[in-house]
Amino acid sequence: MSHFGRSGPPDISDTYSLLVLNITFRTTADDLFPLFDKYGKVVDIFIPKDRRTGESRGFAFVRYKYADEASKAVDRLDGRMVDGREITVQFAKYGPNAERIHKGRIIETSPKPNSRHRSRSRSPRRRHRDDYRDRDYRRRSRSRSYDRYERDRYRGRDRDNRRRSRSHSASPDYKSRRRGRYDDERHSRSPSRSVDSRSPARHSPSPRRSPSPRKSVSPRRSASPRKSPRGESPENRSRDGRSASPRSVSPRGRPDASRSPSPRNSNGDD
DNA sequence: GTTGAGCGTT
Numbered sequence: 001m002s003h004f005g006r007s008g009p010p011d012i013s014d015t016y017s018l019l020v021l022n023i024t025f026r027t028t029a030d031d032l033f034p035l036f037d038k039y040g041k042v043v044d045i046f047i048p049k050d051r052r053t054g055e056s057r058g059f060a061f062v063r064y065k066y067a068d069e070a071s072k073a074v075d076r077l078d079g080r081m082v083d084g085r086e087i088t089v090q091f092a093k094y095g096p097n098a099e100r101i102h103k104g105r106i107i108e109t110s111p112k113p114n115s116r117h118r119s120r121s122r123s124p125r126r127r128h129r130d131d132y133r134d135r136d137y138r139r140r141s142r143s144r145s146y147d148r149y150e151r152d153r154y155r156g157r158d159r160d161n162r163r164r165s166r167s168h169s170a171s172p173d174y175k176s177r178r179r180g181r182y183d184d185e186r187h188s189r190s191p192s193r194s195v196d197s198r199s200p201a202r203h204s205p206s207p208r209r210s211p212s213p214r215k216s217v218s219p220r221r222s223a224s225p226r227k228s229p230r231g232e233s234p235e236n237r238s239r240d241g242r243s244a245s246p247r248s249v250s251p252r253g254r255p256d257a258s259r260s261p262s263p264r265n266s267n268g269d270d
Numbered sequence: 271g272t273t274g275a276g277c278g279t280t
Contacts (some may be wrong), residue, residue: 005278010278017278018276019276019277019278021271021274021277022274022275022276025272025273025274046278046279046280047279049279057276057277057278058273058275058276059275059276059277059278060278061278085274088276090277092277092278093277094277094278095277095278096277096278096279097278123277127273146274170273172277185277
């Protein structure tokens with residue numbers, strides 16, 4: 001049986017879910033099945049994939065029939081080299097329904113009373129917990145459709161476990177990061193101040209009148225930006241840009257701009 | 271051809 005997750009979860013009544021992390025993006029359930037099945041009876045293996053690309057996210061869920069077997073697999077497969085990468089096997093903390101697993105049920109095997117040295121090759125992966133946003137940024141990247149969908153479900157468990165951890169982790173760093181990513185697109189697609197549409201009622205104590213006398217800003221020219229000497233109005237331009245290419249507007253990538261430069265009708269009117 | 275913290279399928 002190599003068909004896992006074909007019809008959803010078969011039966012999670014008496015099964016224990018194990019979370020396998022650090023697996024390659026190419027690792028499939030079939031590859032993990034023989035590995036985990038050797039240490040116990042694997043009921044089902046599920047590997048979440050991306051909604052857009054459909055690629056594996058890098059972790060899989062292995063369901064065991066018995067906890068003792070699962071525990072053994074965790075201890076045995078945890079830190080194993082798979083596909084040239086060290087995988088991390090641990091009991092799942094959350095359920096498929098965003099619900100917590102029975103307390104002590106699955107975790108009861110975790111804190112084994114035995115003198116088992118848990119300190120394995122567990123690399124310091126726990127860099128910054130608040131970085132969970134990072135993975136989100138690339139997850140949503142540019143997908144407004146699934147935004148609400150994922151956001152909704154993420155918020156569900158977020159408030160359950162991540163809430164207490166976010167005491168004051170309002171690191172503004174994430175802003176810098178996101179900005180860096182979107183900076184390119186933002187700058188390219190929105191040469192104007194279209195971002196204002198987000199906060200129209202934004203009262204700026206310090207107007208764009210930057211106190212920079214150094215800057216050679218022709219005063220006579222920027223005196224009336226709204227008025228254009230030519231028939232080129234900002235509105236007109238905006239409309240044109242939107243109609244031409246709202247997604248990616250290249251400064252010189254305008255092949256259509258010079259299409260059929262015929263001042264007069266070559267239809268032979270004259 | 272891709273990144274590498276983390277928790278799930280209709």
